[in-house]
Amino acid sequence: MPSERPPQKDAYGLILEAIDHGTYKPGDRLVESELADRFGVSRTPIREALQRLETQGMLVRDGRSLIVASLDHNALAELYIVRAELEGLAARLAARHATAEEVKVLGQMVQDDRARVSDPAALSRSNRRFHRQIHLASHNRFLIQQLDLVHRSMALLATTSLAAEGRGEAALAEHQAIVDALAAGDEAGAGEALRRHISAAFEQRLRLDAAQD
Structure with a gap:
C-alpha cells in the first residue's frame, strides 16, 4: 500500500500570513530563494505566489526586486x-x-x-x-x-x-x-x-x- 504524501504547503498563504503577522513589514525585500528555504517549498510555487501578491498590490517592484507594499x-x-x-x-x-x-x-x-x-x-x-x-x-x-x-x-x-x-x-x-x-x-x-x-x-x-x- 503506497504511503500517503504529506500535504503540499501553500506558498501564497504562507507568505501572506508572514506579512500579516509582521514577519515581513512594509518596505522589506522578499527574496525567492530565502522564502523557499524558510518555508520548505520549491522556488516555482514561491515565484507564482510572489507574482500573485504583486498583482494584488501586496508587493511592489523596486528595480528587479519585490518589496512589501506600504499604504500612503x-x-x-x-x-x-x-x-x-x-x-x-x-x-x-x-x-x-x-x-x-x-x-x-x-x-x-x-x-x-x-x-x-x-x-x-x-x-x-x-x-x-x-x-x-x-x-x-x-x-x-x-x-x-x-x-x-x-x-x-x-x-x-x-x-x-x-x-x-x-x-x-x-x-x-x-x-x-x-x-x-x-x-x-x-x-x-x-x-x-x-x-x-x-x-x-x-x-x-x-x-x-x-x-x-
Whole structure:
C-alpha cells in the first residue's frame, strides 16, 4: 500500500500570513530563494505566489526586486472608507441572519479579550478573529470575499492602532456594543456601531502616524 504524501504547503498563504503577522513589514525585500528555504517549498510555487501578491498590490517592484507594499495617507483613507461600509453591511446582515450560537461566540470573544488588553499583538490577532466571525455571521459569501480582500490589505499596516494607550479598552467596549446590537437583532444599530468602531480605529491610526512625522 503506497504511503500517503504529506500535504503540499501553500506558498501564497504562507507568505501572506508572514506579512500579516509582521514577519515581513512594509518596505522589506522578499527574496525567492530565502522564502523557499524558510518555508520548505520549491522556488516555482514561491515565484507564482510572489507574482500573485504583486498583482494584488501586496508587493511592489523596486528595480528587479519585490518589496512589501506600504499604504500612503490617501490609500489608508480609501481603505478605511471601504472597510467601514463593508463591515457595516456585514453587521447589519449578521443582525438579521446570525444564529444565537454565533452571537454567543462573539460575546465570549469579547470577554476573553479582556485578558489581552495589555498585549496589543495578541489583542490585534484576536480582533481580526472577531471581525472575521462577524463576516461569517452575515451569511453572505460574496460580501465575505470582498472583506477578505480588504483585510488582506490591512496586513500592509506596520503597526496596530490597539497599541495606543487606552485604545484596547475602548475597542472592547465598541465590540460589546456591536454584540449587544446583534443580540437584539437591531440591524441599523449593529451597522452604526461597527462603523463607529472602524472610524475610531482610523482616527487613532492617523494620530499614531502624525506622531511619527
